Amino acid sequence: MQNIRDSILLKFLCYILIPIMIFILSISIIDISITSQYGEMDGPEEYIETEEFGREYLATLISNVQDINRDKRQMKEGEEDVNSLETSEITSSYSTIDRNTEEVEIENPYDNYSEIEDESYEYPVYYESIHYNNTRLSPYINYIIIDKETGNMFTNIRSNNYPEEINKLKAEKTNWSYQNGNITTNIISINQESVKYITSSYYSVDNFEGYEVYSNIDPTMLNYSNSLYVQQTVYNLFKGHEDLPSYLIPLSAISIIAMIVYLIWATGHEKGKEGIQLNSLDKISYEIISIVIMFVIGMMISFAVASIESQIPQRILVSVFLLCYLIGYASLAVWVATTIRRLKAKQFIRSFLTYKVCRWIKVTVQKIFRKVTDKENTNRKITIIYWGFVVISIILACTFWSGIGLIILIAFWIWAYYKLLQYNKKIQKINEALRNIYEGNPNVKLNEEELEGTLKIMAKYINDIAGGFTNAIEQSLKSERLKTELITNVSHDIKTPLTSIINYVDLLKKEDINNAQIEQYIAVLDKKSQRLKKLIEDLVEASKVSSGNVKLNMEVINLKELLNQMVGEFEDKLEKKNLKLEMDLPEENVLIKADNRYLYRVIENVFSNISKYALEGSRVYIKLEKQKEEVYLEFKNISKDKLNISAEELMQRFVRGDKSRYTEGSGLGLSIAESLTELQGGKFKIDIDGDLFKVEIRWK
DSSP: HHHHOHHHHHHHHHHHHHHHHHHHHHHHHHHHHHHHHTTTTOOOOGGGGGGHHHHHHHHHHHHHHHHHHHHHHHHHHHHHHHHHHHHSSOEEEEEEETTTTTTEEOOOTTTTTEOOOOSSSSSSSSEEEEEOTTTGGGGGGGEEEEETOOOEEEEEEEEESSHHHHHHHSSTTTEEHHHHHEOOOOEEGGGGHHHHHHHHHHOOOGGGGGGGEEEEEGGGGGGSHEEEEEEEHHHHHHHHHHOOOOOHHHHHHHHHHHHHHHHOOOOOOOOTSSSOOOOOGGSHHHHHHHHHHHHHHHHEEEEEHHHHSOBBHHHHHHHHHHHHHHHHHHHHHHHHHHHHHHHTOOOOOOOOOHHHHHHHHHHHHHHHHHHHHHOOHHHHHHHHHHHHHHHHHHHHHHHHHHHHHHHHHHHHHHHHHHHHHHHHHHHHHHHHHHHHHHOOOOOOOOGGGGOOOHHHHEEEEEHHHHHHHHHHHHHHHHHHHHHHHHHHHHHHHHHHHHHHHHHHHHHHHHHHOOOOHHHHHHHHHHHHHHHHHHHHHHHHHHHHHHHHHOOOOEEEEHHHHHHHHHHEEEEEHHHHHOOOEEEESSSOOOOOEHHHHHHHHHHHHHHHHHHHHHHHTTTEEEEEEETTEEEEEEEEEEEEEEEESOHHHTTTTOOOOTTTTSSSOOHHHHHHHHHHHTTTTTTEEOOOOOEEEEEEEOOO
């Protein structure tokens, strides 16, 4: 069932078949209507022979005669009104009368006709200039109507010889004439006998009394869209198919209902996805999409109706109807589908623009209400002050619109400005306290009693933070001091026995010992004691640096000369590991201001690190250059071990790249070098890229 529900092909087929089945159902229903209107449709062969055509034909002619009678009656009433007045000159829409000369000029009284000159006819001739009844047959019937009382002629035929036109109309195959109560025609549906039935049921033949009517159907208009063409087409289409609805109506109705039920069930579900899936169309506000779709459907209906009243060829009319039908159906299908998806996803109400606007208004009002009622919210006071200022200003301006009122209003403005300045002054105090804490001065104390509301709460928080910072700093300093003292004392206690051990090892080395194994033991003791001595010295120095207990003797130092000296001291160690130096030094001297002893220690630690951990047989690059306002020193080498550690971790104390405690070194060298460099105003940085190890040192 899920595969059937999620099938895109099945949904597509339903959308295609529904308009087809609706068309079949509509045709079947229309067939029943036509059959009930025309009978079993086994009598007349042509539409013009049917009673329906007769009614349409007579209705058109009677309508024209009624309009002529109406205009005649209004003209006579206008003349009577003019004759009853005593003004010297009166103008109406039908006549102009000058009582001084007793001359009456009658204007054209007929709304839909224009008077034309015709020498072949002795009475006025009026030509129908406006087809005022386009939904009926008026534009497609040629007619001449003669008022026997006045002799006026009314027609929609342009001619220079109307007596001849009357004879032509009488000679046409589809003519219909009325003279002195007699009908002359060869159209069965409106001959003398059928007219009696039609007029007795629908119209009165008395409408033609006092008129002669000559008319015929224009056969050239049967090939263009008009009501006569549509009715004739429908009649011919359903003639002889009376049994069509007997099986198509239930079949098409059941099919339509089944497909609609399936689409309602399946709409919103997609293959491989859970729940109702909404698309981009469903995110558009429901009112907007409904208005657009209803507009499109309305346009299609209007276009289809207008195409019937327009004189366009039959083949184009069918295409227009089909196009309007498909566009209208597609628009309606889209609207229904998006409605179903929104309902099933429980997003129908929320998709309305009205709902979104109301929700936004509600949320905004709630926010404003919370700001006004929340005493701890800074915006509360600002909101009250601002809107209070606005309201009071308006009241004062409207109430005291005079010199005194203006003075009161200005005084109120000054008072409001003063209150804002006072409020801002309190904020500045809080800002100053925060700045002091940020800059490392925790000795901040705000007077909470001078403040109120949110500012008072903020002052309390700041005082607590400042107190916490002071305690934390004191504890940190105490801890650092105890740690330094501990390291110093322990180092001093260790150095005393260590010195004795080193001295006795030196004495043993001078003795003549013929035992090779004992000599090896003495060598190990010497190496380990020296390493322990170096470790203690590094530990003491690191402690001094971290505590700031270092006295600097700043002087001008030639860094180029110091590098050459250091290369000479480490030459043996570098050659022992077959490390080749590649030095890039400037020709001129490079001078910096630093402490000679500690700068030497920094460079020594870097060289020591290279001699211990560089890959044997590789190159070591040393670069020294001046850069604008800085001196730049760079060391690069390839590590013999994989550097499975970050640069930040490697700079920490007691950390080495190999993560081992069994290799030479204390893990303090780089940390000490960094601290000593920064103490002398420089910057020490290391970078690791794979097994490439790089040290960058900068001085001003």
